[in-house]
Amino acid sequence: MYNFDFVKPASVEDAVAALGGDEAQPLSGGMTLLPSMKQRLNAPATLVSLTGIDALKGVCRDGDMLVIGAATPHAVVARDAAADYPALAELAGQIGDPMVRNRGTIGGSLANNDPSACYPSAALASGATIVTDKREIAADDFFQGMFATALDEGEIITSVRFPIPQKAAYAKFAQPASRFALTGAFVAQYANGVRVAITGASENGVFRWSEAEAALSSNFSADALAGLAASADQMIGDLHGTPEYRAHLVGVMTRRAVAAAH
């Protein structure tokens, strides 16, 4: 790790100001950033910690929305979202291990947009709104490919607003080594239709599986997906699975999520 300056502001305004500095980077849970700094693959001049900002923390119900502060750790989401949005809580409870769940945050995960992370699928399948220090971004516009998002330089996520579905579930097939999602499917049913988001599988990061959404919107059952296959085109191929295997898992995990939806 190279030397860096560390600041821990108490307000979003101060954090944004600090991020205006030269080669400053925001630090939330640090579950990706810190290992890459230890490997000297990342060398920020200043780390701006977001975890000292109370306004970024916590889970609360706001009408038919569940609002989660960006710096809320996964373990807190797993606990505090369970009553209002159990599928989201279950997803949070399966991320990494207890240490990761107590350090890693939802905002950090979404901003990083790892193609194998779990949270992006929940945000996209829920049609969530990503709220930043300067605007609101629809999930459909937020995720822009592997590790790419609509966030501007220095822009920080402050909260995520999840419309609460009628039914939802997340089904994850874990990569055996990292236990990230080799393929994960988040299915959410709303009054106006079903949304299905797939993580882990595509070279373009999280995506909506529109054929499945159409089938499930008219018949929300695993049977509705019979005969539906995702294309292996642009799926990830690596030592843990071929593109064909991941395309196959897209179908399997989506069916399982539908069957488990509650």
Add this chain to the structure above:
Amino acid sequence: MPKDGGIGASTKRREDVRFLTGNGRYTDDINLRGQAHAYFLRSQVAHGKINGIDTAAAEAMDGVIRVFTAKDFEGVGGMPCGWQITDKHGQPMQEPKHPILAEGKVRHVGDPVAVVIAETLEQARDAAEAIELDIEDLPAVVDMKAALAEGAPKVHDDLTSNLCYDWGFVEENKAAVEDAFAKAAHVTTLELVNQRLVANPMEPRVAVGDYDPWNDNSTLYTTSQNPHVIRLLMGAFVLGIPEHKLRVVAPDVGGGFGTKIFHYAEEAFCTFAARQLKRPVKWTSSRSEAFISDAHGRDHVTKIQLALDDANNFTAIRTETYANMGAYLSTFAPSVPTWLHGTLMAGNYRTPLIYVNVKAVFTNTVPVDAYRGAGRPEATFQLERVIDKAARELGVDPVELRRQNFIKADQFPYATPVAVEYDTGNYDATMDKMLEISDYAGFAARAEESKKRGKLRGFGIAHYIEACGIAPSNLVGQLGARAGLYESATVRVNATGSISIYTGSHSHGQGHETTFAQVVAEMIGIDAGQVEINHGDTANTPMGMGTYGSRSLAVGGSALVKATNKVINKAKKIAAHLLEASEADIELADGKFTVAGTDKSVDWAGVTLAAYVPHNYPLESMEPGLEETAFYDPSNFTYPSGAYGCEVEVDPETGEVEILAFTAADDFGNVVNPMIVEGQVHGGIAQGIGQALLERCVYDEDGQLVSGSYMDYAMPRADDLPNYTVDHSCVTPCTHNPLGVKGCGEAGAIGSPPAVINAVIDALQRGGHSHVTHIDMPASPSRVWAAMNAQ
């Protein structure tokens, strides 16, 4: 004799108190005054010509003490290889130089090119980034068969090819084997890969070199399984330091699994640099560095054929194996695919004719050497897989095919056609026991139940044998070992009766501090708490060969018994004097010497005190003191064996394999501490399941390590593993060591991989996927799914 502390007692491991409370003293816990830190700059390319190394900028940086490159090692020996193989033409293997730091070329990702010594590790690392390396990429060879092709790039320019050796065993049997195959009623052929693994002990390697210029004494603290071997190899062959000026200490070591047997360049470097700089030099491997600098394991590609007659008797086996040596010969690398592998190809069976061919190959990859089981897992996997495949092809029960060809209990000692003689065993008994406790009879009903849930259930069987307790020194000397393989022990009885043991064995998780004390306590009849086991320091232990190959109790324990018997014999003489009786009439029981048939006695402490306060003592005929040393050189290997049963469920939708039950029925001979033995079996099975389902070290075609961290290298976790049912009640004691013990450390890792894969294949076959006759390890979900869906 307190039965909670003697032989057969499941005494809790005394060393766990310090380990589990975080109070172990590992090498990285050692920080010496004035210590400097070493950072190794390692090659990022698999193969390249070093045109230049500019260290000027690095040397000028803050805190930098010195930068070393290969030119600083002129006149210093390379890393030695401890075993020479003679090929099938009678020629010695090709043995390339293995410099401490790369000379002229880099030969694998991780090959050290330069070392920065600085006041802090961060300074050393900063400076290493300022070293300008001019390395010209050369084409890399990664695949073994490609490495042997005409015109392939050579890993070592001064060798004739990338072939280390082409070994045939038993060469004289080759024609007879060919003949048996020509006459066979059935031949089963299996091509398989025993994949490369990274050992991943919990504690990474560490070396701290220290030098006392006023006495010209060097000390190396290191994470080693065998400090005396390191002292001998490094002192005599690398640095030219005589043993009396070199001390090697391996304190608490957090797991070895073979990969800490070998003498590594970092050890020699830190010792050398400490002498040059006249201050201590420390290096601690990072986990990432361990992936590219610890010797890897396995990496065999094999074709095995089994010939059977028309009554399903095995008539011959022939194999052709390519064994990856990596870029250099690690200390014992050449012995693993040969003498530790070929000699086990008879397994538990009466196959009369066997021919094993092994081509050892240099590639631009990390060196490969012994890893838990070392050669024996590779042999067992081939054999137990090909037998299962043969049973399927012939439509016979895999249990019965094995039984029919087992060496029977009344046929021991049994000389195999591959040069070893099994002393004892009862393979039908272990098979029976495994089938009984795994409820094999109830499997069909369980499979039906799985089917109702849409899952495919399978049962896999493997019966293994291994050769442990290495080894008779004269025999291994004939086979090319450049070392003896005895073990040593000193029993130092203190004046008030407590005992300090100094053993040449080394404990890095095995629990010797507990079990060795149990042995001595039992022999004398005192409380085990009176016995302390010391190991790991060449300054106070007799020359010993260390711990690997499941040898500690069988060889080190035997030395301990010998030394303890010497002590007892002398103590009886002292007791006879004190009791004014004839030595022949003295009996030792429960820590008391008694004149037979009388109530005259003296207790243990009375005798030990007399030995050191010899007021009433036969000084004219006997020296005072009570301390004895013994060396034990075994007359044969020991041959643990056992039957393993694995029950799996395969998810046909995803290819995921879940292990539902794992049963091990082992014959380890006599057992000193059942709890520790069971723990060893648990750990071995965990590593075997890791190999069977999860672990895989992968290089791409350019020689880059793809699985270079835990993000891609899948280590088994607790929830990947079932509860095990282990049994060691089948006992045929070893006939040639005093404790009748065989060794248990590697068994689990040897027997479990074929049991798991046999179970996966069984599940798929029962599930209608009759085209799937083999899946290479690890049987990952993607591979199982691909196999099911391949037509």
